[in-house]
Amino acid sequence: MRLTRRHALLSATAFAASGFLPRATFAQETPKRGGVFTVHLGSEQRILNPALRASTGVYLITSKIMEALVDLDAKGNPAPVLATSWDAAPDGKTITFKLRQGVTWHDGKPFTSADVQYTALEMWKKHLNYGTQLQQYLEAVDTPDAHTAVFRYSRPMPLDLLLRALCDLGYIAPRHIFEGTNILENPANTAPIGTGPFKFVQYERGQFIIAERNPNYWRKEFPYLDRIVWRVITDKSAVAAALETGQIQLSSYNGLSLSDLDRLKGDERFEVSTRGIEANAFNNTLEFNTRRKELADVRVRRAIAHAIDVEFFIENFLYGQAKPATGPIPSSSPAFYPAGKPPYPFDKKKAEALLDEAGYKRGAGGTRFTLKIVPIMNGEDVPLLATFIQQSLGDVGIKVEIVQLDIAGALTTVYRDWNFDLATGWHQYRGDPAVSTTVWYRSGSPKGSPWTNQWGWQSDKVDQLIDQAASEIDPVKRKALYADWVTAVNEEIPVWMITERKFFAATSRQIQNHHNVPRWDSSDWHDTWIASS
Amino acid sequence: MRVLLLALRRLAASLPTLFVVLAGLFLLLQLAPGDTVDALVAQMGGGDPVMMEELRRYYGLDVSVAVQLGRYIWRLLQLDLGFSAIYGKPVSAVILERLPATLLLMMSALSFAFAGGMALGVLAARKVNRWPDTLISTLGLIFYATPSFWFGLMGIVIFAVNLGWLPAGSFEEIGAGYTGFRRALDIAWHLFLPTLTLALIFLATYLRIMRASMLEVLNLEFVRTARAKGLSPGRVVRRHVLRNALLPMVTLIGLQAGTMLGGSIVVESVFALPGLGRLAYESVVQRDLNTLLGIVFVSALLVIAVNFIVDLLYARLDPRIVT
Numbered sequence: 037m038r039l040t041r042r043h044a045l046l047s048a049t050a051f052a053a054s055g056f057l058p059r060a061t062f063a064q065e066t067p068k069r070g071g072v073f074t075v076h077l078g079s080e081q082r083i084l085n086p087a088l089r090a091s092t093g094v095y096l097i098t099s100k101i102m103e104a105l106v107d108l109d110a111k112g113n114p115a116p117v118l119a120t121s122w123d124a125a126p127d128g129k130t131i132t133f134k135l136r137q138g139v140t141w142h143d144g145k146p147f148t149s150a151d152v153q154y155t156a157l158e159m160w161k162k163h164l165n166y167g168t169q170l171q172q173y174l175e176a177v178d179t180p181d182a183h184t185a186v187f188r189y190s191r192p193m194p195l196d197l198l199l200r201a202l203c204d205l206g207y208i209a210p211r212h213i214f215e216g217t218n219i220l221e222n223p224a225n226t227a228p229i230g231t232g233p234f235k236f237v238q239y240e241r242g243q244f245i246i247a248e249r250n251p252n253y254w255r256k257e258f259p260y261l262d263r264i265v266w267r268v269i270t271d272k273s274a275v276a277a278a279l280e281t282g283q284i285q286l287s288s289y290n291g292l293s294l295s296d297l298d299r300l301k302g303d304e305r306f307e308v309s310t311r312g313i314e315a316n317a318f319n320n321t322l323e324f325n326t327r328r329k330e331l332a333d334v335r336v337r338r339a340i341a342h343a344i345d346v347e348f349f350i351e352n353f354l355y356g357q358a359k360p361a362t363g364p365i366p367s368s369s370p371a372f373y374p375a376g377k378p379p380y381p382f383d384k385k386k387a388e389a390l391l392d393e394a395g396y397k398r399g400a401g402g403t404r405f406t407l408k409i410v411p412i413m414n415g416e417d418v419p420l421l422a423t424f425i426q427q428s429l430g431d432v433g434i435k436v437e438i439v440q441l442d443i444a445g446a447l448t449t450v451y452r453d454w455n456f457d458l459a460t461g462w463h464q465y466r467g468d469p470a471v472s473t474t475v476w477y478r479s480g481s482p483k484g485s486p487w488t489n490q491w492g493w494q495s496d497k498v499d500q501l502i503d504q505a506a507s508e509i510d511p512v513k514r515k516a517l518y519a520d521w522v523t524a525v526n527e528e529i530p531v532w533m534i535t536e537r538k539f540f541a542a543t544s545r546q547i548q549n550h551h552n553v554p555r556w557d558s559s560d561w562h563d564t565w566i567a568s569s
Numbered sequence: 570m571r572v573l574l575l576a577l578r579r580l581a582a583s584l585p586t587l588f589v590v591l592a593g594l595f596l597l598l599q600l601a602p603g604d605t606v607d608a609l610v611a612q613m614g615g616g617d618p619v620m621m622e623e624l625r626r627y628y629g630l631d632v633s634v635a636v637q638l639g640r641y642i643w644r645l646l647q648l649d650l651g652f653s654a655i656y657g658k659p660v661s662a663v664i665l666e667r668l669p670a671t672l673l674l675m676m677s678a679l680s681f682a683f684a685g686g687m688a689l690g691v692l693a694a695r696k697v698n699r700w701p702d703t704l705i706s707t708l709g710l711i712f713y714a715t716p717s718f719w720f721g722l723m724g725i726v727i728f729a730v731n732l733g734w735l736p737a738g739s740f741e742e743i744g745a746g747y748t749g750f751r752r753a754l755d756i757a758w759h760l761f762l763p764t765l766t767l768a769l770i771f772l773a774t775y776l777r778i779m780r781a782s783m784l785e786v787l788n789l790e791f792v793r794t795a796r797a798k799g800l801s802p803g804r805v806v807r808r809h810v811l812r813n814a815l816l817p818m819v820t821l822i823g824l825q826a827g828t829m830l831g832g833s834i835v836v837e838s839v840f841a842l843p844g845l846g847r848l849a850y851e852s853v854v855q856r857d858l859n860t861l862l863g864i865v866f867v868s869a870l871l872v873i874a875v876n877f878i879v880d881l882l883y884a885r886l887d888p889r890i891v892t
Contacts, residue, residue, distance in 0.1 A: 074743075079612060080655070080851070081612075082609060082612075082654070082655050082656070082657060083657060089613055090613065091612065091613035093612065093613075094613075162619075162623070163620055163623065164620070165610070165613055165617055165620050166617060168617050168619040168620055169617050220624075220627055221657070225657070226657060240843070241656055241663065241666060241667075241843065242666075242667065242843030242844075242847065242848065243739065243740060243743070243841075243843045244739075244743045246743070265743055267739065267743065267841070268841065268843075269738065269841040270838055270841070270847065270851075271838040271839050271841070273722050273839070274722075274725070274737065274738050274838070274839050274840065274841055277722075277725045277726065277729060277730055277737040277738070278737050278738060278841075280730045280737075281729050281730055281733065281736070281737045283736070283737055283738070283739070414611075441602065442603075442854060443603075443608070443611040443854075444601075444602070444603030444604070444605075444607040444608035444611055444854070444855075444856050445601060445602035445603045446602075446603075447603055447607045447610070447611055448602040448603035448604075448607050449602055449603075453602075481618070482618045484618065484621070485617060485618045485621065486607070486610050486611070
């Protein structure tokens with residue numbers, strides 16, 4: 037690791053924070069019961085059913101009310117929740133889950149394998165985003181008894197892929213509530229009924245959601261908190277004010293602006309950190325439309341990557357909250373990360389040489405050609421990056437025009453109309469490359485599916501590697517296949533992963549046992565408690 | 570009876586306008602790239618083709634624009650505003666939930682701006698070109714030139730974050746379970762800063778209009794007559810000048826009622842209030858056509874109603890105007 041200003045600052049923060057450790061350690065020994073935990077909700081969700089909608093906004097609320105088969109433990113390995121154990125047949129086509137006994141739904145009915153069967157076949161396979169892809173070869177779920185669910189696939193399903201994906205895509209909904217109704221219109225989608233440590237109480241649109249302690253929770257004596265309140269605040273400056281006045285005690289998934297995150301880092305009332313959100317990594321991306329003849333030439337794509345000073349962008353625009361990416365698999369995913377260096381370091385001379393070599397000499401006014409960039413506004417940094425790209429490419433003789441659209445408009449323009457030369461947005465990594473990453477490179481996605489390969493680019497070698505890895509049941513071989521795949525796509529860069537980032541959360545130091553698992557904000561918070569101030 | 574007739578005539582005249590506005594907006598929104606499913610997928614950070622196709626069918630987006638418009642108009646004729654994509658319930662229910670907050674904010678801001686503007690305007694006019702006039706006019710200019718989100722944020726920083734006197738946002742204390750008078754007090758306490766923020770800009774306009782109008786009326790002949798009768802200056806202003814000077818102010822209320830609905834988007838976002846402005850903004854971003862059209866419908870009705878009241882006020886203030 038190179039020592040930069042960022043690292044120096046980070047360790048300085050850690051040093052300053054260590055002053056608070058003794059109190060925290062002392063407090064941890066005697067968890068206090070009761071209290072209301074108030075959490076920031078940045079955008080209102082249409083439905084509160086994680087078995088139908090996979091998104092951090094939905095998990096932030098519903099993961100306290102409904103539960104998945106498995107979740108990640110502190111070390112990032114799949115741990116039992118509603119499933120107590122699992123086992124895969126040698127051919128990888130049958131995976132058996134033993135289910136927890138004595139669990140009841142919030143309405144008092146028992147939780148059984150019928151719920152798992154129903155949710156998997158009717159929700160994950162038919163409606164859940166990424167779930168339909170993950171479960172496309174799921175043929176049936178057998179229920180030999182009330183506490184065993186056997187998943188049968190027509191192609192081998194790697195157990196590690198399934199378990200990692202099920203942390204997000206494995207929430208169970210109550211069969212007796214949904215069966216025989218129109219699933220999408222069921223009132224339980226906005227008044228969820230689950231098995232989790234908190235029971236849904238009230239959803240006041242545009243204002244707040246309230247859940248209260250479930251006294252019959254299967255983890256006896258848990259949870260500690262009496263209530264959780266999620267407050268809808270859409271304005272990022274207002275979020276900072278709410279945190280500082282104690283109206284909310286947590287804002288996660290970059291709910292604060294980058295500058296406020298940077299400012300609150302120096303405030304001893306809060307912990308501002310990526311700890312406990314490691315499972316959700318994301319990248320700033322640059323997508324190339326290879327239907328443009330200039331961009332069809334890999335030398336031009338490489339030249340563009342060489343022309344952009346990523347380190348400078350990170351230091352000055354992202355407040356150092358990122359690092360240059362080494363490929364589509366982030367370093368926070370040790371099970372697959374193949375190590376390596378950023379493939380195209382900043383080198384203006386090389387960029388110019390590559391462009392000359394490709395036959396695009398500087399013409400009148402020093403311009404080689406003009407490109408159109410569409411920013412896909414996932415976050416406040418996207419328009420900044422678009423402007424930075426515009427200026428950087430201007431330096432090497434490529435004129436760039438920025439097309440401003442809101443996010444729905446940008447998605448349509450890029451993914452359905454293919455009306456772009458360059459696009460920039462975020463790629464989100466979801467624990468396993470097969471969940472939502474390889475679709476950025478695999479050919480054959482239907483026109484119009486967002487965040488898939490719509491670049492007019494195709495490689496048989498890459499397609500093969502992706503397919504092989506998706507059904508390889510030996511974890512070691514799988515990791516090796518993905519390493520080959522990363523090398524291949526880094527070479528060709530149909531999409532360039534520019535930065536590697538993690539989400540930040542700002543948490544009040546009153547909150548105890550927070551961010552102690554890799555997807556804590558999307559976990560059940562059964563052991564979270566509030567220290568008296 | 571005459572009032573009722575007038576109301577009916579007004580309503581009949583506004584119906585075609587309303588219809589044109591709604592159909593026009595529907596078509597205009599078709600020009601915006603992306604539909605509500607794209608927006609939903611954007612919010613989730615990913616989706617897949619199977620799910621998106623399923624949802625398009627669910628929201629009725631799989632048919633041509635002409636059919637969609639036809640369906641919409643047919644529903645509208647039956648006074649059905651349709652189903653909200655974001656909220657999954659009837660648009661009328663969604664709007665009814667949000668209406669009280671917006672109305673409360675709008676009414677209090679409007680009353681505050683009107684009363685404050687009137688008082689300051691009268692004061693400035695009576696002390697014209699002396700220091701109170703200069704001070705008031707300068708303040709007015711500052712209020713008018715400053716964007717309301719800045720006022721709002723500064724108010725939060727000073728009164729909520731630094732001093733801790735007022736809440737930083739939201740409509741009422743969540744989960745406190747107050748009822749009756751206690752709840753009204755709690756809401757008033759929460760709405761103090763937003764009302765002030767929203768009112769200040771309008772206050773500036775009112776005070777300038779009031780000042781100019783007062784100065785004009787003060788020079789009219791009947792005022793001289795009143796003075797010549799030996800009335801005290803205060804009585805002249807109250808009984809003779811004020812009433813005549815108020816006419817342009819009342820006109821302004823009618824014009825600004827519409828602006829207030831739009832202007833409250835910023836204030837509602839900054840203070841996290843559940844109002845119509847934020848709902849409209851959210852509907853545009855999420856491409857929730859039904860909700861947006863519903864809001865336009867309700868806003869248009871509100872503006873029509875306010876202007877109707879303004880007309881009645883005219884007649885009351887100046888009997889020479891026959892409605």
